[in-house]
Amino acid sequence: HAIDQHEHLGIFNETMLRRSQYGHTLETQLQGAAQRQELSLMYQPISDVDTGRWIAVEALLRWQHPQLGAVPPSTFIPVAERSGQIYQLGDWALQTALRETQAARALWPEAHVNVNVSPVQLLMPDYAERVLQTLADLQVPPQLLTVEVTESSVMQDVDLACRHLRKLRDAGVRVALDDFGSGHSSLSLLTELPLDTVKLDRSFLREGAQATARGALLRNTIRLARDLHLSTVAEGVEDAAMLARLSDLGCDYAQGYHISRPDHLEDLLSLRR
Ligand code: C2E
Ligand code: CA
Ligand code: CA
Numbered sequence: 001h002a003i004d005q006h007e008h009l010g011i012f013n014e015t016m017l018r019r020s021q022y023g024h025t026l027e028t029q030l031q032g033a034a035q036r037q038e039l040s041l042m043y044q045p046i047s048d049v050d051t052g053r054w055i056a057v058e059a060l061l062r063w064q065h066p067q068l069g070a071v072p073p074s075t076f077i078p079v080a081e082r083s084g085q086i087y088q089l090g091d092w093a094l095q096t097a098l099r100e101t102q103a104a105r106a107l108w109p110e111a112h113v114n115v116n117v118s119p120v121q122l123l124m125p126d127y128a129e130r131v132l133q134t135l136a137d138l139q140v141p142p143q144l145l146t147v148e149v150t151e152s153s154v155m156q157d158v159d160l161a162c163r164h165l166r167k168l169r170d171a172g173v174r175v176a177l178d179d180f181g182s183g184h185s186s187l188s189l190l191t192e193l194p195l196d197t198v199k200l201d202r203s204f205l206r207e208g209a210q211a212t213a214r215g216a217l218l219r220n221t222i223r224l225a226r227d228l229h230l231s232t233v234a235e236g237v238e239d240a241a242m243l244a245r246l247s248d249l250g251c252d253y254a255q256g257y258h259i260s261r262p263d264h265l266e267d268l269l270s271l272r273r
């Protein structure tokens with residue numbers, strides 16, 4: 001939990017990884033990781049709270065290094081963001097997610113994929129054009145894709161982010177605000193950004209101290225999203241009780257270990273609901 005919060009604030013990443021030998025090793029080893037086929041994507045389904053039907057999958061990067069083992073994205077993505085490697089990594093993730101999801105449509109015709117976008121990518125002046133060009137190059141309909149942006153990535157340059165997101169939405173790409181409620185979330189952001197979906201951070205569902213206050217926040221955030229015609233996805237749904245509660249609160253979709261752990265797309269297709 002402590003690490004989780006620090007990650008959001010960037011404290012853990014900045015101070016512990018920057019000058020460390022491990023951070024340097026990761027940066028060196030990340031070079032060419034895609035060509036050496038050490039990178040892959042795992043996919044986690046997002047399901048309709050009431051019917052259980054899967055509406056999309058989220059693509060999640062994995063890096064399996066021969067000596068270092070599995071390096072988690074929360075460790076190597078900040079390194080890549082600092083070194084600039086995130087541009088290539090982000091391109092690789094987008095292209096791979098689109099190719100694999102397009103291929104999965106043979107078995108799952110309405111397959112839809114969510115791809116995470118780094119704040120660094122969103123600051124590129126031509127970010128939206130590049131995404132649309134990738135879709136065109138791969139001959140993938142824009143409606144297949146949702147980009148997930150975080151509040152902090154949008155806040156770096158709200159005007160630029162809005163231009164990118166508007167351009168993407170005009171072309172048919174959907175936009176989700178990720179990890180909402182994890183940091184110093186401002187409700188006004190929901191009215192200002194061109195969004196389709198709000199992903200409610202899993203901290204909303206945490207048990208223990210302040211669970212009642214978090215529950216009230218969750219209920220009211222779902223209500224506000226509905227008034228703004230935004231769909232809601234609850235993240236980190238780990239048991240049936242949480243799912244039932246989300247249904248009562250009017251949350252649209254759910255993602256979490258209770259529905260499925262992230263898995264290879266082929267394996268998910270046979271389990272699909
Ligand atoms: P995220 O976008 O919030 O992704 C959800 C994370 O929650 C994933 O961790 C997922 O495995 C985990 N998760 C899913 N269900 C549950 C649950 O029921 N309980 C708990 N405790 N955790 C659950 P993962 O795969 O380790 O990814 C961590 C973060 O790394 C992601 O958080 C995202 O911010 C980043 N990331 C992953 N792939 C990419 C990528 O392609 N590009 C960028 N820029 N960031 C990525
Ligand atoms: Ca995400
Ligand atoms: Ca999230």
Ligand code: CA
Nearest residue numbers: 179182201202
């Ligand atoms: Ca998160």
